[in-house]
Amino acid sequence: MPPAIHPIDLVDILRRHHLTPAIVFLTSRRGCDEAIDAFINTSASVSASHSEAIRTFLDQFAKDFPSIANHPLIPVVQDYGVAAHHAGHLPSWKMAIEELMRQGLLDAVFATTTLAAGVDFPARTVVISQSSVRKSQDFCDLTVSEIQQLAGRGGRRGKDFVGFVVVTPSPFIDLDILGKGLTGQPESIDSQFVISYPMVLNLLRAHSVDQIEGLLAKSFAQFQLNQRVTVHQERLDDLHEQLQPYGPRECADWVAQWKVFDLARRRKAHRRPIVTNDSPYLTACLPFLTPGRLIGLAKGPAIILRQYRSRGTGTPMLSVLHGKGTVGECQAQRVVHVYDHVYDFHPTRTVPWCLPSTLHQFKQALAQLPAHPPTVPIFEASPEADDPLLSEVLTEEFSCPSCPSYTACKKDFSLASRLRLKEQQVTKTIQALRDGLWHRFQQKADVLHKFGYITAGFQLTADGEWARMIRINHSLLITELIRMDAFSGIAPEMLAGVMASIAHDDDRPSSYMRLTSGLSSMLGKVRQVADSLRAYEPPPLLRSDVAALAEQWIGQPQLNWASLVRSTSMAEGDVYRLLARTLEFLSQIHTLKGTHPGLADTAHLAMGNMRREVLAELP
């Protein structure tokens, strides 16, 4: 038994049960392509008239979209009535497939799950063979909404009495996810509000700061946060009610109370200290016994090279350089004097724990030592827990002995303090939920102020005025590059290359094309800038191969689409999307014609060169 049903068998069964046309959802693009390839040279072909109808349609379609005229998949589609549909294909080809499907000329379309969200064409049957989908690097289970999106393509209104979902197992399928997905309630949607730099600039351009606070309060994000606030508010009211009997009492001893609480809080915040057998004197000494410190041992003065604990008993140990010039080990408790002098020291990881030159200097220094160098006074820490006030707090007892309400409070202290703590927490949570968005807005505004796009009074500067026109991802990187004149006198193809590498955020591997030296040094510069902005904006991938691809397409007007695609291992659809996105980025730069006429012209030139053949077909 093969792991999953063979595509030919699948289509055969669907045809025999009158379940065509069908959409077969597969995990990967490759799966779709292989399914189609499996049909070549088999007997699963469609009738001649059917084939003819497909051919006529495709010919007709090719008049509007010449890029599909010689598509390599045309023979398979017209002979076998099946097609693949995924993001690796050109949009025009996908549209042709969709239109064929709408007209009922295809029996099966093998598609990746991206289709479910992307386009809208129904079929009689939907075949699902997996319960998970690849998202970025990982496989995730399909959500209920996703499964219903897939299944929803089954059954065409007005063309079918019933639609079908066919589940066919493949390895790693989980049938229950599909069962739940087909019959369950779709997930709730949550706001994904993020504040971006262009948003801040554009809002500040048109609105005052107060108005913006109002606008942010109108967002769905805030609406959902407010709903959470109401839940917390209820809890808070509840707490208030519970606190009622403990009432506001006059507390006269608030200074002592505050001190003790603060101390207790700090003590409790720490983890349990590591238990050592060190004497209090030794514990007080240890912070001073650092490498480079001059100490006095019974034998004479020495310099510490490293401090460590012995593996067995855990006693603190020192590696020292003795006065006579030998390196040795000794226990830290053998230290007699801690002198008030530290030598410059660069520790190394191996014996003798410092550079030989340093060792040499130390030897000389030890030889010329005065008789009694000044020592460091060591004070033993007095244990705080001995404080009677604190010991009471630490045992969860109530403590303000000098307070007049002492007896009243003492009874219910533990409960009341717990309630009060909870009240504080809830109040804080509510504050955070209410102001979170506004704070994030201010953070972004602060960054923009730091870079000089807005003034301290939230007014756009001259730079901010044009920077707000760049409303794409990595806008800060692009505007910074423009501000530092990185693009002055750049050739159109180079600009397009840089934009392509900024725009492309897909890490699907592809071939490495040769970069021109100009572009590669340019990309190096961009990478530097992107890294320096890392704290404010996640840097783009800046792949050099896509930059080279875009540069070739724009720099060589005689290059045709087919040879461009042949020069890379990227799928045709990916190349198209890359260039379309680059076009979008360039057009944003083109909007800066008022302030940066030279750059805008270059962008315009690049756009003009770019829009040819396939890229000119669709608006």
Place this chain on the structure above:
Amino acid sequence: MNDDDLNRELQRLPIKYLHQLAKGRISRHFRLGKRRLIECMLGLPQEHKMALATSLANLSLPTRESVVNSPTPPPPSPGESPSPFYSKPTARTSHHTQGPSSPPIQLPELLEGIGVPSPMPFVPDEWQREAVEALAHADVIVSVPTGSGKTFVAIEAIKQAMAANQTVIYTSPLKALSNTKYMEFSHRFGPDLVGILTGDRRDNIHAPLLIMTTEILRNVLYDAASGEIDLRLHTLGLVILDESQYLADPERGVVWEETLILCPSQTRLLLLSASIGNPQELAEWLTSIRETPCRLIRHTKRSVPLRGLYLHPTGQLVPLFEARDIQQKKGYRFHPETKRLFNEYEVKPFR
């Protein structure tokens, strides 16, 4: 047996038996598909091929005759099983349903009613009329299953707004969808009345119906707020946001929110969305931030009923659930036959 005969015999075999035959003869045969397997077998030396033919003859094929199909089998009627080889599941299912417990659905019953309805004049559903009418005095959110006819609502709303001499903006999340809709609407309303805006191109932007992606609309609204605009925003009467469930998209969802917040107050909103869990919440939000109230149109019933089937890799087709139609929120019970087959598959999928 010469090569041609052997080829024909092998072609008729299900791939399972081909793998049986190939065992020990072709290395890594399990990686190969049917075509490649047969090619490899025919490429074997002559004496090996003789042995192959013998074992082919000895191969115990209980349903040997059924495998022998004419190249294009006559399409059987849905109730009837097409060939003995494939009839197994049907037979078993019927055997199973003779049990005393509540009878699960049988395959023929499930496959009943496949067909094409005769063309009828289109009668809009109740909810579709309701949605269009509600637009006169409220914003509308439509949350219905995929394929219920949301586009019809959009078209009626566009007609209504155009008749009132208003501008309509239609947004979709993807460029591909915009293009499809542009072609569809140009066809329906006439190319003069439809314009499209993309990141780098503006066609016919003074048309009463404009199609764009949501990002572009957001940018337009930004520009309008700062007073530099070449679109007729004061006559903007209706904004249609298709696939509004994108509001929850981690990367782009914020654009939908911004658009909704910045939309001029005289404009009506029509949000078309697939089934989502909390459309009520969305409607409450819109009501709270806009001057006009927001009306929610939602239902979960599909206009075309959906049924589930389970197809085993051996080619057995059985019902997926015990009930006939897939229904929402009623829970589910897998068909016993599906459970049996799937357990078999899970235990030894690679046998």
